[in-house]
Amino acid sequence: MSGLLIPISLFVKTYTYALPTTVAEFPILAFLVIIAYQAVVDHGAQLGEQFVTRKAFLFTVFAFLAQLTAILISYLRYGDSKQDAGILHGTLNVIGLFLTILVAYFCVRATITDMLAVKRFIRAIFLTLIVFSLFVLLPQLIASLSNNGLHSWVNLVASLFEKRWKFRNWYDNGSYVTTMGRLNGFEAEAGYLAAQIACVFLPMTIAAIANHFDYFQNAVVKSRGWYFLALIWLFVVLFFAKTTTGFLVIGIACLTLFWKSGATDRIVYAIVAVVISIGIFVSYLTVPSVTNLLNQYLFQKGGTDNRRGGTIGLILTFIHNPVIGVGNDWAGSYLMQYVPWRTRNNPEYLTVYSKNSYPILSVWGGWLAQYGLAIVGPILFYIGKRIKLAWTLKARLRASHINDRALFLTLIDSFEIFLIMYFVLALLVFSWSEYYMLISFFFYVSVLNIAENQLSSEESLANEY
Incomplete structure (x- = not known):
């Protein structure tokens, strides 16, 4: 079952806007079936008792009540507004968000129970990348570079699986790719595909290269050709997604690969980086298409007024509502109040944001403004504890002899x-x-929990002898 999680999660098309986005997608139905199957066949009544701690339960209840309170306060302040979700739909969106997080949590905890499941999950990621590339990303790349090549196929796939925003003309020619000339996978726009690649596919690819590890052989190896090929392909996709997010991801990927690699590999990567940088610089100066692309989406990117103004508005919203925030999907009216007027004189604001809803254009700003320190703070503290555990486990793993030591270090x-x-x-x-x-x-x-359990078992056996 663990091998199905990532493939299923890529189907992000929203089938109705009457429900919260992630509740109106195919994955939630599939994941509920998986949870039910695991509960009946493998875990039974232990599912809830085993996977939910008292602290987690109490925090979830507190966070939910805090969100309802924040929504009520915002409603009393602004009433019904087209900028916000409304008190009923806003409450449904909160329920949908909490349900999404809980479903994802239970699905993983019910299926990722041992190293066999971990290995299936990892291998499924790379098999998914191959299939997704052959049937979606490669045709999109060809379609974006030609006037009619594979347009029919790309539009057909998009009609079935592509997520689309309301009030946008980005899909008028049948799909985002054939309309905008940019790759988007199944996502609503290119930047979201870049983030998907950055968080789902790149981390394991980079870690495998840096650690000389092959997930399919489950061993340290000399040859990493397939993983280098995957990395180069993902860079190509990110480049032709033609989005600032994609270029940023390429930069972060290169830095993290250099950071995680050994001294010898770093020298090689530094030389390659210099050669590629010179090549890009020369191409920028001599090849008009490269010049236009980099100027449009990186060096001379226009249309940043809304992002800058929206970020300022979110910061001011958070400063005025720091404790419990303003409520999920209730930032719109606050943004209309706090976004600087000098950033509003642009077509996107005048034709879309002012007439419908000013979207959140910074995730950090959205977290703080909507949920406040009372929710964001404890979550960041929890993540900090996971990071500390990871560093502690690294030291213990290097001194251990457990079978999957190299895999744990790579993960x-x-x-x-x-x-x-x-x-x-x-x-x-x-x-x-x-x-x-x-x-x-x-x-x-x-994975951290499994590694900790295996190390504790090994150390207990060592102490007995």
């Missing part, structure tokens, strides 16, 4: 890369609560 590196990707990209905007994000995080938490 801990992958966990660190995942967190760096996730929290750096949170300065921008992406689908932070999609199932593939939550499942990836809870997978690493489960």
